Amino acid sequence: VTENVALLRRMLPVVLPRLRRFARTLARDPHDADDLAQSTIERALSRAQQWRPPAQAATQEQTEVAVRSWLFGIMKNAWIDNRRAYGRERSLFPGGDSHTIEAGDNSSAALQERLSLEAAMQHLPDEQRLAVALVLVEGLSYQEASDVLQIPQGTLTSRLYRGRETLMRLLGDAGEST
Amino acid sequence: MNDPAGTISDELVYAYVDGELDAATTARFEAALAREPALATRVQQQKALRARLQSQFAHIVEEPVPQRLQSALTATAATVVDLASVRDKRESKTVERGWSWREWGAMAATLVIGTWVGTMIRNSDNPLPLTAHNGQLIATGELRTALSEQLSGADVAGAAVDIGLSIQTSGGQICRSFTLAAGQAGLACRRADDWIVEVISPTTAAGTGEGYRLAATTLPEPVRLALEARTTGEPLTPAAETALKQSGWHASPASTD
Numbered sequence: 228v229t230e231n232v233a234l235l236r237r238m239l240p241v242v243l244p245r246l247r248r249f250a251r252t253l254a255r256d257p258h259d260a261d262d263l264a265q266s267t268i269e270r271a272l273s274r275a276q277q278w279r280p281p282a283q284a285a286t287q288e289q290t291e292v293a294v295r296s297w298l299f300g301i302m303k304n305a306w307i308d309n310r311r312a313y314g315r316e317r318s319l320f321p322g323g324d325s326h327t328i329e330a331g332d333n334s335s336a337a338l339q340e341r342l343s344l345e346a347a348m349q350h351l352p353d354e355q356r357l358a359v360a361l362v363l364v365e366g367l368s369y370q371e372a373s374d375v376l377q378i379p380q381g382t383l384t385s386r387l388y389r390g391r392e393t394l395m396r397l398l399g400d401a402g403e404s405t
Numbered sequence: 406m407n408d409p410a411g412t413i414s415d416e417l418v419y420a421y422v423d424g425e426l427d428a429a430t431t432a433r434f435e436a437a438l439a440r441e442p443a444l445a446t447r448v449q450q451q452k453a454l455r456a457r458l459q460s461q462f463a464h465i466v467e468e469p470v471p472q473r474l475q476s477a478l479t480a481t482a483a484t485v486v487d488l489a490s491v492r493d494k495r496e497s498k499t500v501e502r503g504w505s506w507r508e509w510g511a512m513a514a515t516l517v518i519g520t521w522v523g524t525m526i527r528n529s530d531n532p533l534p535l536t537a538h539n540g541q542l543i544a545t546g547e548l549r550t551a552l553s554e555q556l557s558g559a560d561v562a563g564a565a566v567d568i569g570l571s572i573q574t575s576g577g578q579i580c581r582s583f584t585l586a587a588g589q590a591g592l593a594c595r596r597a598d599d600w601i602v603e604v605i606s607p608t609t610a611a612g613t614g615e616g617y618r619l620a621a622t623t624l625p626e627p628v629r630l631a632l633e634a635r636t637t638g639e640p641l642t643p644a645a646e647t648a649l650k651q652s653g654w655h656a657s658p659a660s661t662d
Contacts, residue, residue: 239478244466244470247474248465251465252462261471265473265477268474344461363423369425388416
């Protein structure tokens with residue numbers, strides 16, 4: 228067990244940048260996202276004894292994937308537990324809520340583009356956003372994503388399907404530009 | 406996959422774009438793709454969406470990881486490790502209390518408030534994480550862990566030890582100031598694999614307003630003087646600390662010039 232904990236601790240810094248990115252797809256505010264990452268690390272370390280490496284002869288890469296899946300799962304739970312704090316209450320109607328896009332100065336077209344995509348992501352229902360974040364942003368396989376979310380693969384693909392439809396609809400013509 | 410245009414499901418298009426089709430299905434899909442422009446457009450749309458999402462968030466993995474997250478990695482780990490060592494410490498407490506006053510007296514010269522430290526270490530309710538060896542005080546337990554693991558200024562909720570700053574002495578030795586939640590502050594310097602506590606002093610009541618944590622500027626006078634006596638340079642940067650941590654807190658000979 229001590230060896231597993233040591234291995235986990237060695238892998239944590241490797242996985243941390245992607246953990247931060249996953250957090251940013253969930254909590255839009257960068258500070259909220261880092262809070263989420265921090266509480267995920269704390270939860271993970273307090274449960275480090277429970278973590279098990281994949282197999283005896285796992286490669287570095289397999290170990291990294293295992294640590295990543297485990298941490299993504301912890302982050303998902305931490306996010307759901309604190310949904311209100313991280314997500315804030317948002318309108319379900321894009322454009323109808325002046326808070327959804329807070330571009331103070333919109334000098335940069337790239338910034339606008341980013342904001343509109345982030346806003347669209349924020350309008351996805353939680354379960355669709357999780358599926359989109361893991362597969363389309365993080366590039367996880369269906370198998371790994373359904374492991375992280377602890378749902379059957381069929382459920383994952385149907386959430387992913389609806390998430391894509393919603394995003395395409397929200398982005399509309401903007402989806403084709405750039 | 407000889408379907409006429411439009412009958413290939415969205416699910417199949419998505420699975421293709423997500424790289425989830427097996428080799429045989431991929432081959433048949435791509436054959437259809439070559440024949441049907443409408444299908445190619447649908448694939449293109451989905452690839453564009455994926456690419457947009459990925460470039461949207463790509464910059465985040467390139468960002469430097471904020472200090473507080475770096476600290477969370479080591480600091481929380483330290484407390485986790487400590488859980489195991491707490492029991493060992495409880496076992497060894499009787500040994501620590503066994504030191505005679507003669508031995509404490511021998512090291513008083515190295516201490517600013519020698520008798521006070523002696524009293525504190527021997528206090529069975531709240532022993533300091535120190536042990537005496539050859540007339541010197543050596544950091545143990547959570548203090549030793551924090552000195553070796555924690556970066557300066559790490560904001561660790563509920564931690565027993567806070568590290569204030571690190572310096573490199575003119576002789577090339579690394580020293581770090583610390584504050585204990587129990588109400589003491591001090592300076593420890595690295596020697597071989599140990600941290601020698603060179604100065605320790607009670608923190609003043611001024612610190613209680615904000616809890617136990619004290620900024621470097623509010624370190625007790627003896628600790629501040631000890632710091633000033635050892636270096637004229639600036640405290641080490643987080644980057645320098647990280648590098649030193651990896652080398653076991655021994656400055657490389659080159660950097661002492």
